[in-house]
Amino acid sequence: xxxxxxxxxxxxxxxxxxxxxxxxxxxxxxxxxxxxxxxxxxxxxxxxxxxxxxxxxxxxxxxxxxxxxxxxxxxxxxxxxxxxxxxxxxxxxxxxxxxxxxxxxxxxxxxxxxxxxxxxxxxxxxxxxxxxxxxxxxxxxxxxxxxxxxxxxxxxxxxxxxxxxxxxxxxxxxxxxxxxxxxxxx
Numbered sequence: 001x002x003x004x005x006x007x008x009x010x011x012x013x014x015x016x017x018x019x020x021x022x023x024x025x026x027x028x029x030x031x032x033x034x035x036x037x038x039x040x041x042x043x044x045x046x047x048x049x050x051x052x053x054x055x056x057x058x059x060x061x062x063x064x065x066x067x068x069x070x071x072x073x074x075x076x077x078x079x080x081x082x083x084x085x086x087x088x089x090x091x092x093x094x095x096x097x098x099x100x101x102x103x104x105x106x107x108x109x110x111x112x113x114x115x116x117x118x119x120x121x122x123x124x125x126x127x128x129x130x131x132x133x134x135x136x137x138x139x140x141x142x143x144x145x146x147x148x149x150x151x152x153x154x155x156x157x158x159x160x161x162x163x164x165x166x167x168x169x170x171x172x173x174x175x176x177x178x179x180x181x182x183x184x185x186x
Contacts, residue, residue: 001020001021001022001179002021002022002023002024002061003016003021003022003023003024003061003062003063003064003179004023004024004025004026004054004059004061004062004063004064005023005024005025005026005063005064006026006028006030006050006051006053006054006063006064006065007025007028007050007064007065007066008027008028009066009169011148011150011168011169011170012066012169012170013025015165015168015169015170015172016170016172019172024061026054026063027054028050028053028054028065029053030046030049030050030053032046032049032067032078033045033046033049034069034076034078035076036076037074037076039069039071039076039099039101040101040103040116042067042069042076042101042103043067043068043069043101043102043103043116044067044103044105044114044115044116045067045103046065046067046103047065047066047067047102047103047104047105047114048065048103048105048107048112048114049065050065050066050067050105051063051064051065051105051106051107051112052065052105052107055107057109059108059109061108062106062107062108062179062182063106063107063108064104064105064106064175065103065104065105065106065107066102066103066104066105066169066170066175067102067103068100068101068102068103068144068166068169069100069101069144069145070089070093070098070099070100070101070144070145071098071099071100071101072092072093072096072098072099073096075092077089077092077098077144077145077146078144079141079142079143079144079146080140080141080146081141082141083135083136083138083141085146086134086135086140086141086146087131087132087135089140089145089146089147090126090131090134090135090140090146090147090156091126091131093123093126093145093146093147093156094123094124094125094126094131094156095123095124095125095126096122096123097120097121097122098120098121098123098145099118099119099120099121100118100119100120100121100144100145100162100166100167101116101117101118101166102116102117102166102169102170102171102174103115103116104116104117104171104174104175104178105178106175106178106179106181106182108182111182111185112182113178113181113182114178115174115177115178116174117162117163117166117171117173117174118162118166119160119161119162119163119164119166119167120160120161120162121149121157121159121160121167122157122158122159122160123156123157123158124156124157124158126156130155130156134147134152134153134156137152139151139152139153140153143169144169148168149164149167149168150168
């Protein structure tokens with residue numbers, strides 16, 4: 001299926017290509033907004049905003065926007081901007097359950113569908129030296145919550161309840177459902 005992805009994320013492109021999507025990329029220039037204490041509103045708002053920001057009324061393929069955040073004890077963790085923030089996030093997540101939310105928005109012409117997915121992740125105790133090594137790898141710098149489940153940080157995870165692809169930043173099942181709803185309404 002052909003889609004337009006409103007994203008700068010090589011990870012999302014790779015996931016979609018792996019699932020057989022024919023992906024056209026539109027670079028996003030969209031300022032994400034965090035709604036304190038409301039991760040669902042945050043991810044839905046940003047997913048829709050990303051898709052809408054690249055929308056062209058002449059597009060014949062669905063435009064997909066996705067946003068992912070990590071929520072811990074009511075605090076929303078976006079992407080760390082530097083190593084210091086990355087380290088602080090990992091220290092907060094150590095030995096704790098946290099929630100990963102992704103919003104998915106699909107727009108085609110004047111029709112849109114939005115949805116979200118939640119996954120619960122439990123981190124084991126992460127040693128200070130492990131955090132330091134991880135932060136120096138820079139793997140978590142552009143990732144919600146400061147870590148990549150598909151990378152080195154997989155060793156921090158004690159358990160996951162819910163879709164793992166959501167933690168990777170693209171819940172494919174939710175995307176397929178949204179695309180199905182769009183196709184039934186055109």
